[in-house]
Amino acid sequence: MTGGEKEITIYDIANKLNISAATVSRALKDHPRVSKKTKKLVIKIANEMGYRSNSFASNLRKKSSHIIGLIVPRLNSNFMADVIAGLEKVLNNNNYNLIISQSLETMQKEISNANAMLVNRVDGLLISLAYDTTNIDHLEPFIKRNIPVIFFDRVFEHDRCPQIYIDNYKAAYEITTHLIKQGCKRIVHITASQLRKIYAERYAGYKKALEDHNIQFDADLVIINDLSSEAGIASAHQILKMSPRPDGVFSANDNCAISCMQTLKKEGIKLPADMAFAGFNNDPAAIVVEPNLTTVNYKGYEMGEVAAKLMIDHLINKDEFHPAHSLILRSEMIVRESSLRKV
Amino acid sequence: MTGGEKEITIYDIANKLNISAATVSRALKDHPRVSKKTKKLVIKIANEMGYRSNSFASNLRKKSSHIIGLIVPRLNSNFMADVIAGLEKVLNNNNYNLIISQSLETMQKEISNANAMLVNRVDGLLISLAYDTTNIDHLEPFIKRNIPVIFFDRVFEHDRCPQIYIDNYKAAYEITTHLIKQGCKRIVHITASQLRKIYAERYAGYKKALEDHNIQFDADLVIINDLSSEAGIASAHQILKMSPRPDGVFSANDNCAISCMQTLKKEGIKLPADMAFAGFNNDPAAIVVEPNLTTVNYKGYEMGEVAAKLMIDHLINKDEFHPAHSLILRSEMIVRESSLRKV
DNA sequence: CTGTTAGCGCATTCAT
């Protein structure tokens, strides 16, 4: 291949029109000090000649890419797809583009992704941390250069980076309270590493709900794993060994809750009569499992929108972030049969 | 904000070391004709000074971005997440990066995504088409410029663009044959727009299997919709009205199969005794629904790998694509209880 | 093995 016909530049347009490249550049950018007539003409000819702006040259000159980087643990969830749709809407409306990569839940990949974003000179970075990320040294090069970094969902405490996440504490408090109101006295909580703020907060909400309803907190009822399907099966076996047998389970995600439920069912436990269940995330499978799983829904689209808006505002106003820019979004409990006991 | 300390360039490194910028550039690129000593020194100083290469300048000079564009209908599936992981592995190993966007199943968004990719000067484009894409005029600017375009999964016939997809015909043939072997005589097929090659081929495979087993094809048993959950419910009602009642269902995706199953169960149909079910995609919910759904699994990771390899080979060898570069991948049937009848 | 030079395409200052 030859690269096809040569790429045409503003100089080619300028020559054909006998005007200067500067005027072409301005016309294409809809600069106010160019006559309507020349603008129209330039645009017409540009289209005819098949011109496409060279973003490298433009970015080099302007020292900005108008590209926002996004790093997420995994893409395979409705939540993330929604977040991205929300982000793209706001960013595209403001002439920004998005580049996306997934860390696959490992800090190592997250680091290499961040470096790629750095070299590709994103104007801002949005990141939801990998499961095993323990520090954010890899983000320091951004912060040092005043490239805005915004955490969302899986956030990290940093006084120059806003965080956007849902009110995990409140959601967990509400759903635990709901289980208590359904008559549960011994409620298991399945959660993950407490280094992740979201899991720590769900745990805290669970504890507080017990306390407020005069139920003694029992550390033996707390299972910590990675919330995978396999972990759900293991949790079920652990629960079966508990004595007296628990009468409720609040899992920090649906995925784990579902495989746990299925395992318990196979072992003859009646759900929700013997044991009520609640999860978190509103996974599509939550309405497939029987009984349908009570869970917490949070709109990713909205989270994407607010994250993008925060980023755009910052880029346009060029001011420093305040920790106060952090946002906590509301979530909603969705009650389904898995937690409805005939009390 | 001020942009922080000034970005340092190869000239800054060159000055500090009293060598030329060209040598610095070569050293950083690990060019063979630079002494080990200078290389080491340059790299050390570069790190100390916090240098980051300027990809705009480099790309402008080299007229290539080393970025591959990816456009997919939606990101919220395991399949897509796997495809992307496979792509990233191969591309990153070859020093290429990926930029991703989702068309949200609309041709309009797909067009604007493609334009963004064009302006951002991707070196190649990988695309799985939106549901309602009827032509690929928006990809012509790439093809005209000899920017390689590779279709995967939801492909389009074009003599300069290879296609990578699974053998839908064969998979559908096999799964239909399986249903027949389980004793099904009247098998419904739920599918989507026949403009999409993948659905047309699944349909064809279904038909051929019937024919090869001497079962009269009956157009009344074919339901065409958008394969959504809602469509699954509607399909169930349609099936209930069919007389004589069908004894098997092959849905072109799991999602639709599952909601259809649940609706039928509510109406008192025994699965699989009254009606055997098979889907397509190996959705996570396929092992949650009861009975677990027989389906077709195809490894996205592998598809991502081969697509990326094809792209890389093409970019390195700079030769034209041949239609012969198209690839058809194997898939595997996963038999679960939904199709196992005690015959 | 290293240096000199030039130019990629654009946006912008300073003229007019």
Place this chain on the structure above:
DNA sequence: ATGAATGCGCTAACAG
């Protein structure tokens, strides 16, 4: 309202 000139930072001849 338009033009001329300059440089963003890098890489690739070419020359030693």
